[in-house]
Amino acid sequence: MVNLPPNLSVRNNHLFIGGCDTTELAGTYGTPLYVTDEDRIRDNYQGYVTALSLYYPRTRVLYAAKANGNLSILKILAQEGAGADVFSSGEVHLALLAGMQPGFLLFNGSSKTKEDHRLAVEKGIRVSLDSLDELSQLNQVAKEAGKVVEVSFRVNPALDVPTHPKIATGLATSKFGIPATEILDAYKAALSCEHVTPVGIHCHIGSQILDIEPFAQEARVLMQVVSELHRLGVKFAFVDLGGGLGVAYDHHGSAAPTFSDYAGAVIPVCTDTFSRLGIQPEIWIEPGRSMVCDSTILLTRVNSVKRAHKTFVNVDAGFNTLIRPAMYDSFHEVLVANRAGEAACGTFTVTGPICETGDILAHDRQLPDITAGDLVAVLDTGAYGYAMASQYNGRGRCAEALVRKGEADLMRRAETTQDLMHALVTPSWLK
Numbered sequence: 001m002v003n004l005p006p007n008l009s010v011r012n013n014h015l016f017i018g019g020c021d022t023t024e025l026a027g028t029y030g031t032p033l034y035v036t037d038e039d040r041i042r043d044n045y046q047g048y049v050t051a052l053s054l055y056y057p058r059t060r061v062l063y064a065a066k067a068n069g070n071l072s073i074l075k076i077l078a079q080e081g082a083g084a085d086v087f088s089s090g091e092v093h094l095a096l097l098a099g100m101q102p103g104f105l106l107f108n109g110s111s112k113t114k115e116d117h118r119l120a121v122e123k124g125i126r127v128s129l130d131s132l133d134e135l136s137q138l139n140q141v142a143k144e145a146g147k148v149v150e151v152s153f154r155v156n157p158a159l160d161v162p163t164h165p166k167i168a169t170g171l172a173t174s175k176f177g178i179p180a181t182e183i184l185d186a187y188k189a190a191l192s193c194e195h196v197t198p199v200g201i202h203c204h205i206g207s208q209i210l211d212i213e214p215f216a217q218e219a220r221v222l223m224q225v226v227s228e229l230h231r232l233g234v235k236f237a238f239v240d241l242g243g244g245l246g247v248a249y250d251h252h253g254s255a256a257p258t259f260s261d262y263a264g265a266v267i268p269v270c271t272d273t274f275s276r277l278g279i280q281p282e283i284w285i286e287p288g289r290s291m292v293c294d295s296t297i298l299l300t301r302v303n304s305v306k307r308a309h310k311t312f313v314n315v316d317a318g319f320n321t322l323i324r325p326a327m328y329d330s331f332h333e334v335l336v337a338n339r340a341g342e343a344a345c346g347t348f349t350v351t352g353p354i355c356e357t358g359d360i361l362a363h364d365r366q367l368p369d370i371t372a373g374d375l376v377a378v379l380d381t382g383a384y385g386y387a388m389a390s391q392y393n394g395r396g397r398c399a400e401a402l403v404r405k406g407e408a409d410l411m412r413r414a415e416t417t418q419d420l421m422h423a424l425v426t427p428s429w430l431k
């Protein structure tokens with residue numbers, strides 16, 4: 001039996017989330033279905049705030065909107081007081097619509113358009129710059145608008161971190177950030193721009209990092225740079241440490257570092273430097289995965305079971321719905337939601353409906369006897385789940401439900417066949 005997180009439980013052989021019976025949710029809203037427990041997100045946010053403020057009063061959590069951009073989730077976090085790391089104009093609009101304050105947003109990204117810059121300038125959102133080219137472009141846009149925009153640069157700390165190569169972002173060879181060796185010149189250039197003021201510094205080393213040491217290393221590199229920039233005359237309003245704290249996807253194995261472990265490793269590194277320099281900037285962090293991952297499960301219906309060289313359980317969600325196993329070889333626990341109290345009796349491979357060999361959600365799992373019509377729950381799918389879903393193979397994206405203390409409602413309906421046609425236009429010669 002897997003160790004269930006506190007928002008999941010088993011009653012009468014059924015899996016419950018946030019006090020709701022998953023078999024009833026699947027019956028009401030159909031499958032595949034993402035189900036998110038609101039309280040878990042609030043708890044995670046408060047967990048971060050509590051852990052950070054134990055070390056330093058001036059901290060702020062900017063939720064990385066790309067992990068799960070549903071408006072309801074952004075609203076929940078806005079209610080808690082969170083800001084957001086936004087990476088596109090679309091995310092800016094969603095975050096503002098959710099009620100987040102422009103001053104609590106940071107517009108990140110290595111490839112922004114003029115329209116992105118205009119939006120940031122118009123709304124008064126700080127921008128994290130990724131190149132000198134971008135600095136002069138933003139300065140020009142701000143000049144045209146007759147405004148001054150506050151910025152940071154993203155530093156590339158050249159750190160090799162223990163995670164999947166596709167989500168290691170702080171390597172010397174990564175496309176992100178400006179090398180620490182060139183960062184002084186970047187800030188000098190920014191200080192000489194009339195319509196740009198550097199007020200912060202930004203770094204993000206990667207995702208799903210289960211070791212605390214890389215975060216401490218990152219903080220040390222960043223504090224070295226902050227000291228040098230302070231001497232240069234940069235007045236820091238914020239230091240942004242990025243996101244990346246990993247979660248324990250394997251519920252049989254060891255636990256992930258806690259928010260307290262994280263805060264204890266990074267905040268003192270920063271506050272030591274701050275007191276030495278006599279400055280008190282805000283410390284920002286940008287967690288995505290660790291904020292929402294364990295709030296959500298994916299419910300998927302078994303269409304058929306095939307006994308071949310393995311026993312394949314063909315469900316209605318594939319990598320169109322959850323791409324992480326196919327893209328990152330990632331592991332998610334699976335349970336049979338309507339037999340959640342039964343003992344395992346065989347080895348099953350859970351496969352999706354997509355026309356590709358790689359469409360496998362879970363390899364060789366010990367599960368109770370499964371038959372067509374059963375309901376499979378894939379755990380820890382709140383981060384980079386729906387957010388990365390596609391319409392591949394002519395399948396509309398599925399619905400998302402929100403639950404709270406036994407109450408349930410949709411926060412996104414499933415797409416219909418009509419929605420597949422939504423953006424299609426016919427070239428004149430095919431009419």
Ligand SMILES: *Cc1c(COP(=O)(O)O)cnc(C)c1O
Nearest residue numbers: 064204207243244286287288289
């Ligand atoms: C993706 C990303 C994050 C969040 O990463 P997690 O691993 O989900 O915490 C934070 N900051 C930036 C700049 C990112 O690109």
